[in-house]
Amino acid sequence: MSGRPEILFPLFAEMTKLDGVGPKTAQAMVAIGLEKPRDLLFMLPYSGVDRQRRDSIRDVVAPATVTVEVEVGAHTPARKKGGPYRVTVQDSGTTFQLVFFHAQGDYLQKQLPTGQRRIVSGKIEIFDGIAQMVHPDHILRPEDAGDIPAFEPVYPLTAGLTQKTMAKAAASALDLAPALDEWIDPAQKARGGWPDWQDAVRMAHRPADVAALSATAPARTRLAYDELMAHQLTLALARAAARKTAGKPSVATGRLQSKVLKTLPFLPTGAQDRAIREISDDMAKPFRMNRLLQGDVGSGKTLVAFMALLVAVEAGGQGVMMAPTEILARQHLEGLQPLAEEAGVVLELLTGRDKGRERRAKLEALKRGDIQILVGTHAVFQKDVEFRDLRLAIIDEQHRFGVRQRLELGAKGQAVDVLVMTATPIPRSLALAQYGDMDVSVLDEKPPGRTPVKTALISTARIDEVVQHLQKAISEGRQAYWVCPLVEESEVVDMTAAEERFKRLRAILGEGVVGLVHGQMPPADKDAAMARFVAGQTKVLVATTVIEVGVNVPNASIMVIERAESFGLAQLHQLRGRVGRGSTASTCLLMYQAPLGETAERRLMILRESEDGFRISEEDLAIRGAGDVIGTAQSGLPKFRIADLERQAALMEVAQSDARALLAADPTLQSPRGRAARVLLWLMEQDKAIRLISVG
Structure with a gap:
């Protein structure tokens, strides 16, 4: 099935084939994304007018x-x-x-x-x-x-279009909508009381009353489900294609793991246990693992990651852990070092700083298999880095690594298992939409021993009090972050704001007490400033949001966020997670510019009440919508016309399990329902997916 099925041809014809659509109207329709009759079928009326006699x-x-x-x-x-x-x-x-x-x-x-x-x-x-x-x-x-009509549908318009034109064109597009074979699981369809596709489209465009316009109306739910199903089928096909790549089973013996577990001051949480089990099971299978480990700030990802690395070592292989920056790589090393000593495994660091003889010695040891676990930055991608038997690659913070790098890493070993760690809790529906090709493990419990962070709201007018508070804390030997506002215009403006704040704080707190990092600095300067703060030489670090991810300074117990209302919820939660890592009681001060808008106030209140990153991300999704939560630009989040990720999260889960079940039963989509699913993929313009189906 190389090309689009004939039954769909009319839906992909010229717009001018529709009643009342001339070249000029067709031009106007392009502005709201209508380029062919199919697009019009998926542009549902958003309200209606009661025209009963x-x-x-x-x-x-x-x-x-x-x-x-x-x-x-x-x-x-x-x-x-x-x-x-x-x-x-x-x-x-x-x-x-x-x-x-x-x-x-x-x-x-x-x-x-x-x-x-x-x-x-x-x-x-x-x-x-x-x-x-x-x-x-x-x-x-x-x-x-x-x-x-007794109830007249109302369509979205743009300049040059009237309701009459839209209604006429939509009616004409409906005449082209063919009866299609069913791709939805019959039991699911019966449970939802959903109509056939052709009827669903007609009902959605000819609502009988206001109830028929709601997202929960059977016809609309069915059409939303079709969109989610097509998307999940695409992800499931990508996952199946990835799983075809044979992996190397790495079977844990538990020999090293048990040594580490014995020395822990407290037992792993239920969530950590579950994640370790899921990862070990995957690694023992004959195909490649492609798993996402999602953990809130402080949920104990490091232990889970190390246990996974030990599975690779117990099975006679090697593991690598990658971080986006040298500072984070060093922190991973510090976090893993004591665990590695307990287990008696050899752990090394490889970054761009390794040069000459030292670097050569490390590479030889790696090739011989003497180094069992390597921690590094993207320096481990270089051509001359060879492993004796690489089994597992752990990548920290997904969004810094593209799929391309994941593949390069895979090439380092024979079908390496991949585990991606992210500290950004993503609501379930978005995780499914974005990482549906991966299996997901979630750490949603906090290990004992972390001090809760006290969060307070304070108006910018009281900045002098904040500085006094800071002075007192420093004299008691504590450290603090001061995050500058996020200025939309540009990083250059962010930089100026940060530099101004730095100068003012330095003038009050003294020379050498205050450090500065921002996005425009050369990486080496940034690293040096961070290193001084980590070492406790500077007491206050003034920063733009470059410190969001992963920095660990247990002695830092104060986080000041200036103009907190200009940040997203998830970002504020990440920033707050930089403190509360030691035994000292920690505070996060959210400074806002009065008066606060309603949404901004709601955001800051949620933050003050909750430390649960998943709850916060769900709220964030409800407030801002899906695109913003992940930052659509880099998220590759699909654009759905009918489905609503915020409100139809449960539907997305059903679509995912249905898509996976269908492919498990019929990998090449050759059964009658499989063929119907192919038509769905063409209808939803998922051409990428169609290329993934092996021509069978």
Whole structure:
């Protein structure tokens, strides 16, 4: 099945094939993403107007839309140019006026001949005690009354389009919608009470009442499900293609793991246990692992990662852990070192700083297999880095690594298992939409021993008090972060704001006490400034958001975020997670510029009440919508026309399990339902997925 199935040809034809769509209208439609009849089928009406016939306008509470049969009375032309032209009409109970501006008298005489009956539909308003209908939406002869639907759908418009044009074009597109074989699991369809695809499209475009417009109406739910199903099928096909790549089973013996577990001050949480088990099971299988480990700030990802690395070592192989920056790589090394000593495994660091003889010695040891676990930056991608037997690659912070790098890493070993770690809790529905090709493990419990962070809101007007508070804390030997506002315009403006704040704090707190990092600094300077703070030489670090991810300074117990209202919730949560890592009670001060808008206030309040990253990310999704939570630009998040990721998360889960089940039963989509699913993929323009199906 190389090309689009013939049954769909009409839906991918020119727009001008539709009733009432000429070249000019077709041009206007492109502005709202309508390029072919198929697009119009998926552009559903967003509201509707009740145009049921009434006997009289007498009992109507104006203003309201009314459809009524009238006898046309006298015409009163406008007195002055551009003034109102009035036509008196009578329904079964009362008289009222139809009013037109800039109207041609002879045209109106033809439309509304005195003494004849007409059906008029439009908005009734009271003006100077007289009921009026200004510019009726419809004027028809009684025998054509059927042309007005009792409930008229309202479509999104753009310049150059009217409701009439859209309704006519949509009706014409509906005539092209073919009856298609069913791709939804019959049991699921029956449970939801969902109509067939063709009926669903018709019902969605011809709603009987307001209820039919809601996202939960069966026809709409079905169409939303189709979109999610097509997307999940694509991800499942990508996952299946990845799983075809044979892996090397790495079977844990537990010999090294048990040594580490014995020395821990407390038991792993249930979530850590579960994640370790899921990863070990995957690594023992004969195909490649492609798993995402999602953990909130401080949920103990390091232990899980190390246990996974030990599986590789127990099975006689090597593991590598990658971090986006040298500072984070060093931190991973420090975090893993004590665990490695307990287990008795050899752990080494490889970064861009390794040069000459030292670097050569490390590479030889790696090739011999003497180094069992390597921690590094992207320096481990270089050509001359060879492993004896690489089994597992762990990548920290997904978004810094593209799929391409994941593949390069895979090439370092024979079908290396991949584990991606992210500290950004993503709501379940988005995780499925974005990482649906991966299996997901979630750490949603905090290990004991972390001090909760006290979060307070304080207005910018009280900045002097904040600085005093800071002075006192420093004199007691504590350290603090000071995060500068996020200025939308550019990083250069961010930099100026940070530099200003740095100078002012330095003037008050003293030379050498305050450090500065921002996005415009050369990486080496940034690393040096961070290193001074980590070593405790500087006490306050003024920063733009470059410190969001992963930095660990247990002695830092204060986080000041200036203009907190300009940050997203997830970002604020990440920043707050930089403190509360030691035994000292920690505080996060959210400084805001009064007065706060409603949404901003809601965001800051949620943060003050909750430390649960998953709850926070769900709220964030509800407030900002899917695109913003992950930052659409780099997320590759699909654009859904009908499905709503915020409100239909449960539907996404059903679609995922359904898509995976269908492919498990029918990997090449050859069964009748499989073939129907191929048509769905073409209909939803998932051409990428179609290329993944092995021609079978």
